[in-house]
Amino acid sequence: MPNDLPPELRPDLPPDLRPDLRPDRHGSYPPLSPAAQALAARCESRVNELARHMARETFEQLPGYADLPADVKDVEIAATVRSGLRLFLRRVRDTRGRAGDFSLFRERAAQRADEGMPLHTLLRSHSTGVYVLWQALRAEAAEGEEGALIELVDFLLRGHEAIIGAVAETYLDEQAALSAERREHHRSLVRGLLDGSLPPSRAFDELGLEGPSLVVHVHLSKEEAPATPAVAGRRRVRRIQTVLDRTLGAGAVSLLGADGGHVIAPQPADDPDGVRVCAELATRIRQLCGDGVRLAAVTAAAAQDVPAAARTATEIVRVARACGRPPGPHRMDDVLLEYHLSRRDESSDRIAALLDPVGDRPELIETLRVHLEHRHDRRSTANHLGLHPNTVDNRLARITGLTGLDIASARGNALALAALLLRGDVPG
Incomplete structure (x- = not known):
């Protein structure tokens, strides 16, 4: 019956007479009714039981959860569930309707990102926990408490929205930071490999490379790589990196700047000299950065050959530029005589x-x-x-x-x- 519902849900009341349950500018909600608070209070004794049930049974249905270490389930996740349940009950009792502290949820979200748990699994665990709590409230509700139950569920879902937002934001921030750290680590490894400051075998192992490689030098002319603000320069590098990943595969590593750089990729079995790869890269990068794109590829039989191959690829491009050859992919055969004439000796x-x-x-x-x-x-x-x-x-x-x-x-x-x-x- 409509009269059994809380005022905010009663269709027989005009909108201007229904209480506004939205949070104010400080994030505070109006207090819940005494009936709703009494119903929630009866679930307090079940907090530990519900936490164990979620951590050890309910969440087992989530993808990848069963593979987590037992101590993570029994300690970290169970503690997080207990904290979430108690936070909900504390907010129900709080007559000032404050939203509560999500710091533990944020901390756990950062840990799960660091451990590699997919975001969808983490968010599903929170949504599943909300469903289990709803089941507990429903089981505890007696006849005549339907209005109080609906009021609690409304309050629960509003709080869940805030928690999900905090968890997703923290997870994505942590994942972005970890990704930046990995990219910079890869850059330092490639830099060390190219300049000889790292043992080639060690750099290859950490970069996940093995066997013959293709070393590509990419150069953008000053007209195509002007002195741009830092943000625009980073955007240019990201877009070029996307082209490299799509063309060379995830196994390729690079050291790029706004004017180009070097790429090291596994040698393609069907393109050992990199002729097709360079032509494809030149076409795709030209679409992003204009016509002044030059590339050269040199094969390195083993890790220790990579620095020399990078120097040769760079020289091929430099000689092609010095000879006035048009931008595009360059091969040693294209500049064979000029390359020979550019070698330094006593004369x-x-x-x-x-x-x-x-x-x-x-x-x-x-x-x-x-x-x-x-x-x-x-x-x-x-x-x-x-x-x-x-x-x-x-x-x-x-x-x-x-x-x-x-x-x-x-x-x-x-x-x-x-x-x-x-x-x-x-x-x-």
């Missing part, structure tokens, strides 16, 4: 010094680089630089006059190319 300093007379003239250096890349085609060079062909001729003549290099001859061409490579005069 390197003298060859590099051949361009010192124009070293302070970046427009001349750039014209020389583009002209060599475009196989001495003055019109193609002019189009690429946005100049008149006559301007290109004048600049080349100026270079010859200042350096003495006849770049139209085979010897002068080879010396000019080697000097560019050895100087590292590359575009951003």
Whole structure:
């Protein structure tokens, strides 16, 4: 009958006469009726019994719960359940209707996140506990106490909403912190592997790598990786990392910055040289970061070969940039001669010094680089630089006059190319 219900649930009362049971701005609820408080009080003697029942029987139906250590169930989880039951009963008695302290729930949520319990299992345990408490209240209610029972259930569900929010928030915060720690640990391992400060075998073991690997160098030009705020830079790295994970799989590890970095992945059986991988990565990263993406992949047969492979991949990209090759994936075969000419020996300093007379003239250096890349085609060079062909001729003549290099001859061409490579005069 409607008159048996508490006022807030009676349909025969107009809304303005029903009590408002919502919390105020301090999180406090209106006090419950004496009948509801009396019904809840009769369950206080069953707190320990209910806690044991939940920890040892009810929760066993939850995925993964049966695998937890016995002491976790009997000590931590049982204590949390007891605390939750007593918190509910304490809030029922509290005439000021305060929400209560959720610190233990937050502490346990952080522990479960650290232990790897799935969030859905943790939340289901709280919801299951609420259902068991509802069963206990229902069993305790006598005839004529239906209104008090409904009032308690309404109060129970409102409190459960707050607890679930606190638990989920703490779990996700802890999980994010743990994920950040793992990422930074992986970064430090990759950094140590690449710079030689860690034994390669140890770094490989901790990174979960084994066997032949593919070491990829990713480079973004300055135009595609400008000096952006820290947040934008981190967002760029996360998006590139997502592409790497999807293309190379979860086994890949990386050390990335806003301008690129290195990736180490298990060597694909169907793509041992990484040609397909680099082409796919170039396409996907270009969609995120623009056209100035360059990549090179080198195979490392074992852990100790990774640092050298990373240096080689970086050099391939540097040489390709120095030669003015368009962005995209690069292979050693693409820059074989140029790579050889860029190796340093006793003659390197003298060859590099051949361009010192124009070293302070970046427009001349750039014209020389583009002209060599475009196989001495003055019109193609002019189009690429946005100049008149006559301007290109004048600049080349100026270079010859200042350096003495006849770049139209085979010897002068080879010396000019080697000097560019050895100087590292590359575009951003």
